[in-house]
Amino acid sequence: MPSPELSGPDVDAGSAAPSRRELNKAATRQAITEAALGLLRANGPGNFTVENIADAAAISRRTFFNYFSSTEAVIASVTHGFLDTALQQFRLRPANEPILESARAALVELADPMTVAPLAELYSLGQSNPQLNRSELEAWDHCTAEIIDAARVRFGRGDGTGTGVEVDELYLRALAGSIISCGKAAMDLWFARCGGSLSPESLSTLRQLLIDSMSLLGSGFSSPAAAPAATTAPSPDRF
Known part of the structure; x- marks a missing residue:
């Protein structure tokens, strides 16, 4: 499944090209999303945790909560x-x-x-x-x-x-x-x-x-x- 395009509060449609920091944040956010979708396909809703997503995305639990609340x-x-x-x-x-x-x-x-x-x-x-x-x-x-x-x-x-x-x-x-x-x-x-x-x-x-x-x-x-x-x-x- 293709990755969604870069979007969100760090990127404005009329702004200049995104900075390296913005690109890194978007990449981390996308990695979290793809990890969650992979677990959703494999396990079904309600059968995985924040810790599971963080492990699959190769990030810390703390980093997860920098991007999503649940x-x-x-x-x-x-x-x-x-x-x-x-x-x-x-x-x-x-x-x-x-x-x-x-x-x-x-x-x-x-x-x-x-x-x-x-x-x-x-x-x-x-x-x-x-x-x-x-x-x-x-x-x-x-x-x-x-x-x-x-x-x-x-x-x-x-x-x-x-x-x-x-x-x-x-x-x-x-x-x-x-x-x-x-x-x-x-x-x-x-x-x-x-x-x-x-x-x-x-x-x-x-x-x-x-x-x-x-x-x-x-x-x-x-x-x-x-x-x-x-x-x-x-x-x-x-x-």
């Missing part, structure tokens, strides 16, 4: 990592672009279908384990707040690149909730169609379903009879 937090970071990468792409979009068009374009920019592999694998593992499934749902819900913050920044900029006005909180929460719900719907349909396969073809299908779900949301679900084409973009007078 085993659950490591697993949830897979979902967060995918969203962080998508949000980085979202922030690079023109500020005057319709927000859902930006969301769809951000997913398009994740050109390699294997980018969604960690997210897909965790989702698939959760389908047969209620405990892991609850943790995954909690991670998606937590992502809602990050989307709200990104949208608030987009609308609230007063530097000429945004509206510079306060946006209704209900609008922000409904928008973020709708994006998350569409993402979950794409994941559900992918699993029903592909059975959790992590082949390149299956992952390409998942990526396209995620993109198409944003197109449906941006169009106001105006075409229930057919899925949106890959080139369809939300109408500019919406959202």
